[in-house]
Amino acid sequence: MQANEQGTAAQQLRIAVYPGSFDPVTYGHLDIIRRSAKQFDQLIVAVLNNTSKNPLFTVEERKEMLREVTSDIPNVTIDSFRDLTVRFVKSRQANVIIRGIRSVTDFEYELTLASTNRLLDSEIDTIFMMTNPKYSYLSSSIVKEIAMFKGYVSELVPEEIEKRLDEKFKSRS
Ligand code: ADP
Secondary structure (H helix, E strand, O other): OOOHHHHHHHHHOOOEEEEEOOOOOOOHHHHHHHHHHHHEEEEEEEOOOOOOOOOOOOOHHHHHHHHHHOOOOOOEEEEEEOOOOOHHHOOOOOEEEEEEEEHHHHHHHHHHHHHHHHHHHOEEEEEEOOOOHOOOOOOOHHHHHHHHHHOOOOOOOHHHHHHHHHHHHHHOO
């Protein structure tokens, strides 16, 4: 392949960004990650460093957990950002934002978000993935609530995450 052909091939890589809080990553997120990784050459899972939320895990911890649970998916990388999502997406040469939808409530919120992002940068598209019905009720908040009261979360998050939740709540009590 000629050098300029290689350049063109690199430009044509289909790169998507899946942004979120991932506080912590659940089987619902992981399902969206696995399915969207099949649709793109590269998927960047990006932890939003959002100061207005009060997260349980630090950004670094959330990234480590994401790395652990996606280590078997070769085209997934983990990153974080503290900027407008569209600006971060552009900075990574991506042009697609992936979001997951569980319910009509999610849809209404996500529609506002996608419309705003479109207004900010019309070259970036949002693609929605419908939840696997198995996980339609599942959220990071529910997982934290159950784990806080020492409930059983092994059907909701991978084992590594369960351990981290145990450690976190032990160190807090
Ligand atoms: P945010 O704070 O940005 O909503 P989350 O980490 O809660 O971050 O979620 C990131 C994305 O993953 C959102 O698009 C959310 O709707 C989606 N998501 C969360 N849980 C699930 C699930 N169980 N099934 C499908 N999508 C989900």
